[in-house]
Amino acid sequence: xxxxxxxxxxxxxxGLTRLLEDRGHTVCAxxxxxxxxxxxxxxxxxxxxxxDIRMPPTHTDEGLRAALQLRRDFPGTGVLMFSQYIETSYSxxxxxxxxxxxxxxxxxxxxxxxxxxxxxxxxxGGGTALDPEVVSQLFRASRQRGGLATLTPRExxxxxxxxxxxxxxxIAAELVVSGGAVEKHVxxxxxxxxxxxxxxxxxxxxxxLHYLGSPA
Amino acid sequence: MSDDIRRxxxxxxxxxxxxxxxxxxxxxxxxxxxxxxxxxITVAMLALGLTISVSVLGTVIGLLLLTLALRVxxxxxxxxxxxxWWLLRYRVEPxxxxxxxxxxxxxxxxxxxxxxxxxxxxxxxxKLPVAFVQVxxxxxxxxxxxxxxxxxDWMLFWHxxxxxxxxxxxxNPFSFGGNFEIYGWPGTxxxxxxxAASVLAATWLARxxxxxxxxxxxxxxxxxxxxxxxxxxxxxxxxxVEDSAAALRRVERDLHDxxxxxxxALAMNLGMAREKxxxxxxxxxxxxxxxxxxxxxxxxxxxxxxxxxxxxxxxDNGLPSALxxxxxxxxxxxxxxxxxxxxPAPAIETIAYFCAAELIANATKxxxxxxxxxxxxTERSGILRLEVTDDGIGGADATRGSGLTGLAQRxxxxxxxxxxxxxxxxxxxxxxxxxLKA
Numbered sequence: 001x002x003x004x005x006x007x008x009x010x011x012x013x014x015g016l017t018r019l020l021e022d023r024g025h026t027v028c029a030x031x032x033x034x035x036x037x038x039x040x041x042x043x044x045x046x047x048x049x050x051x052d053i054r055m056p057p058t059h060t061d062e063g064l065r066a067a068l069q070l071r072r073d074f075p076g077t078g079v080l081m082f083s084q085y086i087e088t089s090y091s092x093x094x095x096x097x098x099x100x101x102x103x104x105x106x107x108x109x110x111x112x113x114x115x116x117x118x119x120x121x122x123x124x125g126g127g128t129a130l131d132p133e134v135v136s137q138l139f140r141a142s143r144q145r146g147g148l149a150t151l152t153p154r155e156x157x158x159x160x161x162x163x164x165x166x167x168x169x170x171i172a173a174e175l176v177v178s179g180g181a182v183e184k185h186v187x188x189x190x191x192x193x194x195x196x197x198x199x200x201x202x203x204x205x206x207x208x209l210h211y212l213g214s215p216a
Numbered sequence: 217m218s219d220d221i222r223r224x225x226x227x228x229x230x231x232x233x234x235x236x237x238x239x240x241x242x243x244x245x246x247x248x249x250x251x252x253x254x255x256x257i258t259v260a261m262l263a264l265g266l267t268i269s270v271s272v273l274g275t276v277i278g279l280l281l282l283t284l285a286l287r288v289x290x291x292x293x294x295x296x297x298x299x300x301w302w303l304l305r306y307r308v309e310p311x312x313x314x315x316x317x318x319x320x321x322x323x324x325x326x327x328x329x330x331x332x333x334x335x336x337x338x339x340x341x342x343k344l345p346v347a348f349v350q351v352x353x354x355x356x357x358x359x360x361x362x363x364x365x366x367x368x369d370w371m372l373f374w375h376x377x378x379x380x381x382x383x384x385x386x387x388n389p390f391s392f393g394g395n396f397e398i399y400g401w402p403g404t405x406x407x408x409x410x411x412a413a414s415v416l417a418a419t420w421l422a423r424x425x426x427x428x429x430x431x432x433x434x435x436x437x438x439x440x441x442x443x444x445x446x447x448x449x450x451x452x453x454x455x456x457v458e459d460s461a462a463a464l465r466r467v468e469r470d471l472h473d474x475x476x477x478x479x480x481a482l483a484m485n486l487g488m489a490r491e492k493x494x495x496x497x498x499x500x501x502x503x504x505x506x507x508x509x510x511x512x513x514x515x516x517x518x519x520x521x522x523x524x525x526x527x528x529x530x531x532d533n534g535l536p537s538a539l540x541x542x543x544x545x546x547x548x549x550x551x552x553x554x555x556x557x558x559x560p561a562p563a564i565e566t567i568a569y570f571c572a573a574e575l576i577a578n579a580t581k582x583x584x585x586x587x588x589x590x591x592x593x594t595e596r597s598g599i600l601r602l603e604v605t606d607d608g609i610g611g612a613d614a615t616r617g618s619g620l621t622g623l624a625q626r627x628x629x630x631x632x633x634x635x636x637x638x639x640x641x642x643x644x645x646x647x648x649x650x651x652l653k654a
Binding site: 009018022107116 | 480481487511
C-alpha cells in the first residue's frame, strides 16, 4: 500500500510513517499542510492519504478542505481524515460524495495498531472506515429512531460496526461470534429496516449510512 | 437657646482663624484665576473653531481646532480637579481616558463625541461667574488683612506728630460707603473693624462659592454621567467576554498541540510496542517504550504549564509569594517589594499576577534591561498599585497594538488603569492600578 501523510505535528508524522513502514507499506511523502498534500498526491498517486484536519496556516479545517479536493481530483486515492475530535458537519461533508474510499478516525485509534492499519487498508481498497464516534453521532441524529428501536441490542452493535465499514469477518472477530451468527444478524437487520440485502461490503455501508440519514 | 446662639456665633467668628479658611481662600485665588483664564482659552478656541468650520474651505482646520479645544478642555478639567484636591482636599476621580479609534476619521469622530471633554467645556464656560466671585472673595480677604494691619503700619511708617501730609486711605471691599480716609491713629481702628468684617465676610463667601464649585467639579469633571458609565461598561464587558473567549481558545489550542498530541503519540508508541512483543523483538520494544515514556513525561510537563497558565498555584498563598516565585524564574534579575493589606479579591490578584508576568516577559523580550523591579502596594485610597520598572532602553508604547494594549484592556474590565512611562533610552515603568474588589 502506498501512502501520503499530511500531519503538522512532527511527533505523529514520524510515528505514523514508522508504523506504516513497519508493516511493509510505503510512505511516499509525509507533508505538513494542505497545499503540500495536494502536490504530493498529484506526484505520487498513492492508494490512500492520511490527512490531519487542523494544519497550518489557519489551524482550522484546511485538512478537510484538502480532503474534499482530493476526493474530487483524485477519486482513485482513498482519504482517511485523522483528527483529535469528531465534527458531525465534517463527516457529513466528507460523506457527501459517497462513502467509498473514505475514512474519518480519531487519533486515539492509532493506539490499536492492527485495527488502525486494517482501517487504512480498507479505505485504500475503496472501503469505508468511520470512527465509532461518528457512527454513534449518526445514530443519535438519525431520523429513523422508530426503525432502530425494533433492533435487539446485539443487532444494533452489528449495525454500528457495519456503519463503521467493517466486513462480516471483522464484525465476527470484534464481537467474538461465528461468521454465521453475524450473517444471521445482518439478514435480520436488513429485514427489520426494510433494506435490500447486499453481499458487497461497500454497497452495504452505503445502504446503512443512507438509512441513518447521512448524505451518503 | 442662648447657648446655641453663642456657639454659632463662636463658630462664625472663629472660622477665619482655621486652616480650612486658608485653603478655601487659596482655592479662591488659584481656582478663580485658572477659571478665568480657562474660560478665555475655551471661548476663543471654540469660537474660532466653529467660525472656521462653518466656512466651506476651513471645515477641516475648524474641526481640528475644535478637537484641540476639546483636548485642552480635558486638560483644564484635570487642572481644576487637581486644584480641588490640593487645596480643598476634595477628591474627584478623573473621567475615563479618551479611547482613540483607528484611522483619522474614526479618531476625529470619537474626539467630537467625547462626552467627558464636552462636560469639561461646559465647566469652563459655567466657571466664569464662579471665578468672578472667587476672585472678588480673595481680593476682599487680602484687602481686609491689609486694613487690619493699619494701626501697626501707622506706628511704624506713618507716625508723624503733625499727622500725615495726606490722609491714609483704608480700602473698603464692600460696595457701599466707598473707601475711608483716615487722619489719625485712632482712626486706624476703624480700618481694623472694616478689615475684620471683610475677612469674616470673605471667609464665609469663600466657603459658599467653593461649595458650589465643588458640586460643579463633581458633576462636570467627575468620572462619568450614567450614560457614559453605561457605555464604558458595555465596552469593558465586551472586552471581558472576548478576553475569556480568547483564553479558552488558547487553552484548547495548547491542549490540542501539546498534551493531546503527545498522548496520541504515546498511545501509538505503546500500540506498536505491544505488537513487537509478539514478534519477540526486545530492542525495538525497549526503544518504543522509551519513546512512550518520553511522551508521557512531556505530556505531564505540558499539562503542568497549562494548569499554571490557568491559575498559578502560588497565588493561593497570596500575591507577594506568587510574585516572588515569578521573579525567581525571570531571565533578568528581578526584585519584589510588596505591601498589600487588606488582601485584594482573588480575581484582582489573578489579574495583577498576569499583568506582572506579562510585563516581566515584555521586559525580558524587548528592554535589554539588567534589572527589573516589581513593586506592589495598597494605596490608602483603596487602590492596588503594581509597578514594574526596568532599566532598559525604553520606547514601549501602549497605544500601538502591543501586548500592553491587551493588558490595558484586561485591566479596564475591572475599572483599572494602566499607565506606561517609557521614554526612549529608558527607564520603562508600567503602573497598573486596580480596585481591591472586582
